[in-house]
Amino acid sequence: xxxxxxxxxxxxxxxxxxxxxxxxxxxxxxxxxxxxxxxxxxxxxxxxxxxxxxxxxxxxxxxxxxxxxxxxxxxxxxxxxxxxxxxxxxxxxxxxxxxxxxxxxxxxxxxxxxxxxxxxxxxxxxxxxxxxxxxxxxxxxxxxxxxxxxxxxxxxxxxxxxxxxxxxxxxxxxxxxxxxxxxxxxxxxxxxxxxxxxxxxxxxxxxxxxxxxxxxxxxxxxxxxxxxxxxxxxxxxxxxxxxxxxxxxxxxxxxxxxxxxxx
Amino acid sequence: xxxxxxxxxxxxxxxxxxxxxxxxxxxxxxxxxxxxxxxxxxxxxxxxxxxxxxxxxxxxxxxxxxxxxxxxxxxxxxxxxxxxxxxxxxxxxxxxxxxxxxxxx
Numbered sequence: 001x002x003x004x005x006x007x008x009x010x011x012x013x014x015x016x017x018x019x020x021x022x023x024x025x026x027x028x029x030x031x032x033x034x035x036x037x038x039x040x041x042x043x044x045x046x047x048x049x050x051x052x053x054x055x056x057x058x059x060x061x062x063x064x065x066x067x068x069x070x071x072x073x074x075x076x077x078x079x080x081x082x083x084x085x086x087x088x089x090x091x092x093x094x095x096x097x098x099x100x101x102x103x104x105x106x107x108x109x110x111x112x113x114x115x116x117x118x119x120x121x122x123x124x125x126x127x128x129x130x131x132x133x134x135x136x137x138x139x140x141x142x143x144x145x146x147x148x149x150x151x152x153x154x155x156x157x158x159x160x161x162x163x164x165x166x167x168x169x170x171x172x173x174x175x176x177x178x179x180x181x182x183x184x185x186x187x188x189x190x191x192x193x194x195x196x197x198x199x200x201x202x203x204x205x206x207x208x209x210x211x212x213x214x215x216x217x218x219x220x221x222x223x224x225x226x227x228x229x230x231x232x233x234x235x236x237x238x239x240x241x242x243x244x245x246x247x248x249x250x251x252x253x254x255x256x257x258x259x260x261x262x263x
Numbered sequence: 264x265x266x267x268x269x270x271x272x273x274x275x276x277x278x279x280x281x282x283x284x285x286x287x288x289x290x291x292x293x294x295x296x297x298x299x300x301x302x303x304x305x306x307x308x309x310x311x312x313x314x315x316x317x318x319x320x321x322x323x324x325x326x327x328x329x330x331x332x333x334x335x336x337x338x339x340x341x342x343x344x345x346x347x348x349x350x351x352x353x354x355x356x357x358x359x360x361x362x363x364x365x366x367x368x
Contacts, residue, residue: 048349048350048351050351051350051351051354052350055354064264065264065269065273066266066269069266069269069270069273070269070273072270072273073273073276073277076273076274076276076277077273077276077277077280078280079280081312082276082280085315086272086273086276088319089318089319090264090269090272091264091322091323092322092323093323095264095268095271095272098272098276099272099275099276099279101311101315102276102279102280103276103279103280103283104307104311105307105308105311105312105315106276106279106280106283107283107304107307108304108307108308109280109283109284110283110286110287110296110304111296111301111304111305112284113283113284113285113286113287113288114287114295114296114301116288117287117288120288128285128288128289129285129289131288132281132284132285132288132289133281133284135284135285186365187362188361188362188365191333191336191337191357191358191361192354192357192358193319194316194319194320194333194336194337195336195337195340195353195354195357195358195361196340196350196354197312197313197315197316197319198313198316198337198340198341198344198353198357199340199341199343199344199350199353199354199357200312200350201308201309201312201313201316202341202344202345202353203344203348203350203353204308204309204312205309209305209306210305210306210309211309213306213309213310213313214309214310214312214313215313216310217309217310217311217312217313217314218313218314218316218317220314221313221314221315221317221318222317222321222326225317225318225321225325225326225328226325226326230318230323232314232317232318233311233314233315233318234314235314236310236313236314236317236318237307237310237311237314238310239310240306240309240310240311240313240314241303241306241307241310243306243310244303244305244306244309244310245302245303245306248302248305248306249302
């Protein structure tokens with residue numbers, strides 16, 4: 001749900017299952033064990049997403065889109081940063097700029113898809129279609145660390161975590177919508193998305209080329225603010241990616257520190 | 264934005280999002296992405312999000328749309344994020360800064 005920063009599978013601790021849940025023919029008890037485990041692992045990853053969901057809920061109530069359509073991003077998009085961009089940009093951007101920006105924010109999922117593709121090879125067809133619906137940052141972080149699970153157990157773990165995030169995300173966003181409609185406009189909650197995105201950029205930075213990409217993206221977008229139809233976002237984004245890529249090649253991806261993206 | 268434009272935008276973004284999540288799982292299993300593409304994809308997040316931050320601050324009014332209190336709020340959020348690596352702390356610092364300045368100015 002939250003954005004940026006590519007958590008590499010190998011950076012997650014490979015905790016092994018203490019329960020024997022990955023037997024070849026799991027019993028009902030073992031299924032319950034793995035589902036409980038999935039929920040227990042998901043909770044700490046969900047907590048940091050709560051303020052994000054609240055900000056999104058407020059932004060939905062203030063969106064230039066009809067509220068029901070802005071709300072439907074929870075079902076059709078289900079990716080916090082892209083949802084926030086979609087509902088916030090509706091006031092000023094053209095259709096094309098809005099779609100291109102939100103799509104660009106979600107491009108990182110291609111990397112998740114590539115990383116998990118081998119694990120999906122021995123999965124049933126229906127799951128290969130359904131699983132990606134809930135492939136958000138948090139699910140990816142959880143399931144990519146679970147290399148020790150059998151195919152059936154991994155699928156159960158994946159779906160439990162995915163459904164958990166989907167349900168709790170929707171509850172938290174609705175809570176934000178209730179909050180948003182009861183807070184007076186003098187509180188300027190409309191500034192919250194910008195603060196949120198700036199924080200996400202910082203948390204997603206793991207190396208110097210990332211810093212170069214972010215600073216270039218912001219600076220070029222600022223210089224291009226007078227470009228019609230909010231085209232500055234895309235000009236800034238292209239400039240930022242290019243600068244980051246060049247810096248990466250030059251610096252060969254030197255790390256900022258050992259701390260990665262916390263979510 | 265009209266209802267039809269809003270709905271079609273949401274659906275198209277949803278379709279692109281699903282495609283980016285499902286594409287390689289469904290059709291390209293076992294085929295690795297070119298390393299240059301992986302390298303570039305890594306910087307899409309920081310570049311787009313920082314450009315988007317600037318754009319939202321301007322609110323579609325060009326450079327004049329960026330208010331001092333907004334810059335202060337975002338800066339406080341950035342500093343808090345660097346210091347704490349915590350999104351809740353970042354958001355709190357940014358909004359509290361905004362409210363304090365609105366009260367004082």
